[in-house]
Amino acid sequence: MIQLTATPTSALADEPVHIRATGLSPSQVVTFEASLEDEKGNLFHSRAYYRANEAGEVDLEHASALGGDYVGVHPMGLFWSLKPEKILTRLVKRDVMNSPFKVQLKLYDSNILITALFMAAPKASLTVERWYMAPGVTRIQVREGRIRGALFLPPGEGPFPGVIDLFGGRGGLTEFRSSLLASHGFVSFALAYFNYEDLPPFMEKTDLEYFEEAVNFLLKQPKVLGPGIGIVSICKGAEIGLSMAIHLEQVTATVLINGPNFVLSCPHVYHEQVIQPLPPLPHLLSTTDLGFVEFYHLVGDPLDEANQPFLFPVEKAQGHFLFIVGEGDKSLNSKVYAVQATEQLGGHGKNNWTLLSYPGAGHLIEPPYAPLCCASKMGNIPFYLHWGGDVALHAVAQEHSWKEIQIFLRKHLIPNATSQL
Template sequence: MAWFLRLRPFSHINVRQLCSSLSSSSPAVRLRISPSSTCFFDEAVQIKLSGLSPKDAVELRAKHKDDKGVEFKASATYQADEHGEVDLSRHVSTGGSYTGVEPMGLFWSMLPEIPHKKLLKRDASSPVLVHFQALRHGKVLTEETNVRRFIADGTHRVPVKHGRLRGTLFIPPGEGPFPGVIDLYTLGGTVCEPRAALLANRGFVVFALAFYGYQDMPKTVDKLDLEYFEEGVKFLQMQPKVKKSGIGIVSMSKSGDLALSMASFLPDIAATVCINTCSANSVFPLHYKNMIIPGFVGDRKRVRVLKSGILDIRDILNDPMEEEKTRSSVIPIERASCSFLFIVSGDDRNWNSAFFAEQACSRLKAHGKTDYDMVTYPTAGHFMEIPYMPHQPSGFHAAVSQVVVFGGEPKSHADAQVDAWRRIQSFLESHL
């Protein structure tokens, strides 16, 4: 009996302390990513916080480390509603990397810790991991990670080393046959696997084709051969799951004039997407059989130096039709029998893509061609990527070996990427 009496005060104190602790505790703060914390890169998600006190001020942070180890970050401040919740699809960010109601703002507004860097994702077989934290008064309340995939289950990623061809082939699951698409990227000649993989998820066999600077290919070139791209088209057509009808091309920047040349001189091209391209063959001479299209290089005296010290090279290329010596660099797209979609950024500071697209469309119209369309986004910049890829306002440009401005207002650019992606898929589905 004595031992029981000795234990009673101890037991009584612990129960009372426990009850006091339970009654004073608040629900745990939770960060939810819907419909799932795992999704495809081009899919929007809903981010919600719950378990806060009404009117709580909270900061949300996003972070990603890319394939080169460069960290990209964004942040936004919110106030919880009367239910102690923050919903990015309904609530307003009052500061940080963006303001207003922006459900995907923490993605597209990310900036690199090292200035002028572009988010690099070469290999689409691994996802992009975006890590989120919710903080109050600098203290982490909760955290979560969004796994953003590129390749659907059952899609095959096949590295290509066939003769002199280099790149990556993405083949959707199923028997097919599927439409075939050549994916070409920018000056630098390497591949863009994320875009190719996401297109494969939509039912295309996509060949992300490198043309220099990739694996064992030359790091620099002084000319390009159209026969190489012709080999790429034939290789794609030989794939068992590819339709034997026309091939599509998706291109951007320098690769856009290569796409125009492919459409003009190669058979079996049915649909060509050109994002912020030039109507003339730019930079390098292009050889095909006994023909040479000279490279259009413009006038470096047209370069402007901004107050920041960054170059604005938008007007380095003038109208190639102005002078006799540059007219031969203009691609004769009236020879093409395919459909064209020109995606144009009105604030492209890499070059005047709006002028060049209008020139290309005028040339098609003058020759009785009607199967073309041009879509313009007035305040978007040069690098029109897949949806929710962070905007790149500036970066190192190989053609001038210096940092240049690429233009674009981040929010408008982000919206343009979403809309352009939808249009590109619809265009390819319609014409292939």
Template sequence: PRRRAVSVAVTPAAGLADERVETRVAGLGPGQPVTLRAVAADERGCLFQSCAHYRADSRGELHLGTDASHGGDYTGVEPMGLFWSLAPAGMERPYQRLVPRSTGTPMKVEMLVHQGHSQSSAIPGPVVAKAEVERWFTAPGVRRIRLKEGGVRGSLFLPPGDGPFPGVIDMYGDEGGLIEFRSSLLATRGFAALSLPYFDFEDLPKVMKEFKLEYFEEAARFLQRHPKVKGPGIGVIGTGKGAELALSMITFLPEVVAAVSISGCSSNTVADLHYGEMTLPGLRFDMNKVSVSDAGVFDTFEALDDPTNPANSPSTIPIEKAEGHFLLVVGEDDRMWKSSLYAELAIGRLRQHGKENFELLSYPGAGHRIDPPSTPFCQVAMDRVLGVPVLGGGESKAHAHAQEHSWGKIQEFLHLHLG
């Protein structure tokens, strides 16, 4: 009898980027070896791909939720492995991140089934089936409002409906500009989320030289007073430099009652932070302490001034003054800087003042930038400030699991403290 055609089904074919999909292949021969490959392009047309080796079961079927990959970019049972292991294709510039620049259009991923087992660098075997899947970063009815009020810039994402909704300010790190995809996902999950840039965007300062906390205070007051935002307090989530700014905001601004710090430092870094008459000087990076690998990858792990050195105590953020609650999220293999140590220092400082207003999520094997689920893992990324590839650390599978676990915990924490 003629063999039936091979088919691959990905469900849902269009869904939210922070949700899992189910991938099934049917119509293969019993035990047939195949390579599954995912291909996506970013807004600039740069191609990203991933691959994994599977064998069909006795019925000629495959289910990525229960069947293990035996090779390729990951091994084991990883239903979302093809998504989080997407990396620049061979002919592209390496060290690029696949992050959506616009949240209104989906990321399209093509899923291909190839005959035989082939590595991502090799030419794959013939395609026997393919399907396309759309990953959306916003849900129908979520509104995006570009801010031009007063001095505050960025985008406010509002969930559908009358609200009021818990309000959250969302900030990224030293890459600057406006990064919206986490805010639009938070709005999809029921938060009024303000994606807040703080340099290198529109009329904001071009570089991180010095910051005034008054800018962040104006953003906090704007969000807190918004008719769609439920009070009395708001939350802040930040990654890297944004995490450290979140710690300063909850410390000095009464509007902020919950702070999520992802891979943050417990001291102010790089740029001095002013608030009224007060200044927290920024710890500096010592470029002599940066090591460079044979491949030209920079490792900045040892380069930041030591926050435990008494001479650097003026830079310490006095988080014990905060009335609100902290969620500290760290990857234990962060190579950008010592975020595990910084979380320990923060917790030590709170405990020293008799405070237990914190939770710690510490992930073995995870690197620096812990993003929403299935965000492709990027161990080394081009640094916009330095213009060179910098090691973020981490191992892909552990990092992917940290992203999935922390995303649920972050939402729980924000709901608990913002209502």
């Protein structure tokens, strides 16, 4: 009897699943298919072909895919290779509390014509649930003073390390990373800073006092360990995270994912200090053959002497940095920016940084097993932005960096912490 198993069938979205098929004929070729529907009704699917061993089994932890959406041994390939039916649609979990993503897994006999393959009934099927909040995690809507966001508390009395989670230029409130961080023992504050509720719809300036209020709010929470907090940030959020680390002494551990080491587009203001953006180049944008817009060449080389005054004084930060860059990032020249920042730190005798650089990874480095989005629309921008990345290499970067982020935060936010996950 043919059986398809997945262990566990219900787990956090960043946890691996062991998929296995048994009861097949020796050397039988079969097709594994995965599919899910997001909260907006968009469909995503993936498939891969495998040959059973002499015992009539296919174990995705050991078996090599012969083709399909990936090749080789990739136990979670069916998840990270999911592709949208509606091209250039990004898979984003919006409601992290009440429902999981439900991934349908199906097993087909491949010994029939490909055109007829998916008209046939599957030999076996099951549903895997991918949750974004562990049992016992609490979500609290935050509307205190000027600050807006969502606070996620792990179960238990604590105290736990506290983290502010910042996303990029789309604005609004994105919660899936914060809810997963809380599921792994962090008090995580998903902070909105424009285009949300009564916040400004667009950013005309970055008011660092707003982010200082958020830091102080987080440190007042009874479950937060203190005395410092961490930041996990990407893109525009990483620009702000770097500025916070420089200006706010309470920030002691900062994760910067594919961000610049200077101000983009609108000035940063902190009390009487104004930090001006690096001037854009005359041609501003570049476009791929497919019409995707890239910000990769938006600004000049930060290594140019004329641009030096616009770089963040990263050497003034007292905390530690984890720079994470995708070498296939087509939105920002993020590796150049991170290398320049680390050289600037080293030039001032600082060794308070780690740089993780991933070949083939794109701009949108997320928690593991999320599929690559190579291009998508953002907010009210009327064109598609090119994020870059190779599907399989991007998946490797996400899985490795997510573990390293948690190790880094624990090391610098918990006294005498071990680096155990």
